[in-house]
Amino acid sequence: MTKLSVNINKLATLRNSRGGNVPNLIQSAKDIESFGAQGITIHPRPDERHIRYQDARDLKDVVSTEFNIEGNPIPKFVDLVLEVKPTQVTLVPDAVDALTSNAGWDTIKHKDFLVDVIKTFKDHGIRTSIFVDPNEEMVKGAAETGTDRIELYTESFAQTFSQGKKDESIAKFVQTALVANDLGLGINAGHDLSLDNIQFFQENIPNLLEVSIGHALICESIYLGLENVVNMYLHRLK
Ligand SMILES: CC(=O)[C@@H](O)[C@H](O)COP(=O)(O)O
Numbered sequence: 001m002t003k004l005s006v007n008i009n010k011l012a013t014l015r016n017s018r019g020g021n022v023p024n025l026i027q028s029a030k031d032i033e034s035f036g037a038q039g040i041t042i043h044p045r046p047d048e049r050h051i052r053y054q055d056a057r058d059l060k061d062v063v064s065t066e067f068n069i070e071g072n073p074i075p076k077f078v079d080l081v082l083e084v085k086p087t088q089v090t091l092v093p094d095a096v097d098a099l100t101s102n103a104g105w106d107t108i109k110h111k112d113f114l115v116d117v118i119k120t121f122k123d124h125g126i127r128t129s130i131f132v133d134p135n136e137e138m139v140k141g142a143a144e145t146g147t148d149r150i151e152l153y154t155e156s157f158a159q160t161f162s163q164g165k166k167d168e169s170i171a172k173f174v175q176t177a178l179v180a181n182d183l184g185l186g187i188n189a190g191h192d193l194s195l196d197n198i199q200f201f202q203e204n205i206p207n208l209l210e211v212s213i214g215h216a217l218i219c220e221s222i223y224l225g226l227e228n229v230v231n232m233y234l235h236r237l238k
């Protein structure tokens with residue numbers, strides 16, 4: 001079974017745009033879990049433009065499924081994760097000013113750093129995952145860091161899939177997943193997964209443990225809810 005972890009960054013973006021507490025992030029996380037999602041993901045960025053560090057602290061006692069915190073392990077992120085102790089930390093090598101995550105780790109170049117930081121998290125009982133491109137060498141390098149899992153960075157899959165090139169979109173991901181399976185690494189995946197592409201991805205990746213989905217899921221929720229809500233307003237205005 002593949003678990004669905006809902007990334008709630010976009011709900012925080014919407015909340016922050018008005019400065020109040022709508023939508024209520026904590027209640028939304030509870031509701032998402034009550035609807036059946038098996039995890040909540042957040043990706044606090046250093047500028048706190050969506051998820052704030054305090055949100056991570058507030059969610060700690062609320063999330064009853066798997067809590068996954070993603071981010072670049074700069075010192076203040078490491079401190080936050082050690083304080084909150086989520087189920088899983090996913091390490092992402094994103095620049096401070098990155099619009100969104102745009103690359104996986106070079107697990108060979110950054111091996112010593114990753115070995116150290118992964119040990120720190122694992123010593124505190126936190127499962128680790130590292131964000132990687134679909135590249136066999138990077139997965140082999142990941143295995144040498146001691147991480148429990150990798151997260152396959154799926155933007156290139158989603159883009160190629162959307163152009164109708166299904167076989168091409170998945171080929172590198174299948175090869176990489178087989179290597180990860182052989183090395184005993186658990187496999188997660190995320191970035192630009194959506195209702196359009198998720199089934200094809202899941203059916204083709206052996207032993208896919210978890211997907212984290214945010215941007216498309218929140219957009220789809222708006223599109224699929226819009227007719228209902230417009231009609232509710234019309235009803236009240238009669
Ligand atoms: C690692 C990954 O792909 C997601 O966490 C993505 O980066 C979400 O972050 P934003 O919501 O800031 O785009």
Ligand SMILES: NCC(=O)COP(=O)(O)O
Binds near residue numbers: 007
């Ligand atoms: N790890 C990927 C994630 O949490 C969500 O990415 P996206 O669906 O917002 O692209």
